[in-house]
Amino acid sequence: MRTMRTLIMSGYVCCLGFMQPSQAQTVPRPVTLQAVEDSFLVKNYLLLAQRYQTDASKALIRQAKLWNNPSLSTVLGFRSMEKPRPFDIGRGGETQYTIDQLIQLAGKRNKNVQLAATAVKMNEATFDELVRTLRLQLRANFYNIYYLRRTEKVLKEQLGNLQTIVDAYITADKKGSVAHSDLIRLQALQVGIENDYADLKQQELDAQKNLQQLLHTQDFYDAILQPSDLASYTLDKIQLPQLLDSAAKYRPDVRIAAAQYQSAGLNYRLQQSMAVPDIHVGATYDKQGSYIPHFIGLTFGIDLPVWNRNQGNIRAAASQVNAVQQQLLQQQSVAQSEVLTAYQRIVALEKRYKGFDLHQFQGEFDTLIAEVARNFSKGNISLLQFIDYFNSYSDNAKNINKFLSNRVNAYEELNYATGQELFKL
Incomplete structure (x- = not known):
């Protein structure tokens, strides 16, 4: 029994190390976050549509600056009821022409121009809000793919080992060299890890699908990150009061609410000016119908x-001004509370991150598993203890990568909450 276990574990120790996953039908393409974002900004249909909306609103500023067209009216003589002569406009006939121009008073035209300019600000802020929201989704899926694939590699290695x-135990079980119950326990462990691997693969496929929809492509991606890419994720130079103040002023959704408030104020002043009547100024010409032939006159x-x-x-x-003002205050409050929550989440994660060297721990745990394998081969620990350590190793890999993913996504949540790029690559 001990000789068979020694042979089995010797093979296990030799195969410790990462195994390369088999090539899928669609090979993931290595890509950096910067390359993904560059593609996103030029390919995403929602962003392209919003750009056109902004261009359309800019065109309306030019339209608001234009004067009303003058109107021209004419009277063509039909002589009299007794002797009608249609279109009698000849030498002895009658024609009359009037041209009229509307002149808006009380600054109505200028207020309409200002309203159109405010609509442009609103569309630009809407574009920034769309970028803010979609960029968070883009980065979250990119980082999820990166950390999920790291965990998958560990589980793939464990499954191979x-x-x-299991193969050795199956052979030994047929010869009666090992207890059949030991084989059942190992196979149960194998099924559990395979289920975990399948769950992770499904999560990765969901993240890949989301990334494909954002980039409008059918490519699969292998997220590439260097340690330097994550170096900027730190709160060392971040001041919370400045973040709260900035979010209450410059976050895109707050800017939308501010533009709506400004638009409501402009509309109120426009409605006040509408109480002032406009004037019509023009000229008229009357060939035969006035007290003198070829009469001309000024109309008002x-x-x-x-x-x-x-x-x-x-x-x-x-009333609309008051309503929109309250909406602006509400949006500012929401923005500040989201910033505070995101900031506090990072603070909590950083305490755990700085207080515990995850990379050193992972290295030590790898060494521990190798020692466990050697001791199991020597019969110093039981199969149940080995299985427990084996499960702990897999759980450790999942938990570490999940924690690292949560940490980097927490920083991206703070980017989103402030509406700024605080942590540039």
């Missing part, structure tokens, strides 16, 4: 604000 042991017209002085629209616009 375990398969070697204005609406009399007797009943309608735009009272309802003014009151509604004033």
Whole structure:
């Protein structure tokens, strides 16, 4: 029994180390985060659509600056009811022409231009908000792919090593050299790790799918990260009060709410100016119908604000200003609370990260597993102890990579909460 165990574990110790996963039908393409983001900014359909929306709103500024077109009207003589003569505009006939130009008073035209400019600000902020949201999704999926694939490699290695042991135990079980119950325990361990590997693979496929949808491609990616890429993720130069103040002013969704508030104020002033009637100025020509032939005259017209002085629209616009102001205050409060929450989450994670050298721990755990394998081959520990250590090794790899993924995503959450690129690669 001990000789057979020694042979089995000798084969296990020799195969310790990462095994290369078999090549899939679609080979993942190595890619950096910067390359993914560059592709995202030029390929994402939602961003392209929002850019067109911004261009369209800019065109409306030019439209708001234009004057109203003049209107031209004419009267063509038909002589009289007794002797009608259609289109009698000849020598003895009658024609009349009037041209009229609307002139807006009380700064209506300028206020409309300002409203159009505010709409541009709103669309630009909407574009930034879309970038902010989609970039968080992009980076979260990129980092998830990176850390999931790292964990998958460990489990793939463990499955390969375990398969070697199981195969040897199957052979030994047929000869009666080992207890059949030991083989069952090893196979149960193998099934558990295979399930964990399948779960991780499904999570990776979900992240790959999300990345493909953001980039509008069918490629699969192998996320590439260097230690220097993560060096910028630190709170050393971050001041929380400045973050809170900045988010309350410059975060895209706050800027949208601020633009809406500004637009409501401009609309209120526009509605007030609408109470001032506009004037019509023009000229008229009358060939035969006036007290002298070929009469020309200046026309002037204005609406009399007797009943309608735009009272309802003014009151509604004033109420809208108050409503939008409260929405702005609410959005600022939400932004600051999200910044505070994201910041505190990083602080909590950093305490664990700095207080525990994960990389050193992983190296020591690798050494421990090798020692466990050698001691198991010598019969110094039981099969149940070996299985327990084996499970602990797999769980350790999953937990470390999950923690590292949570840490980097926490920093990206703070980027998202502030609406800034605080941690540039």
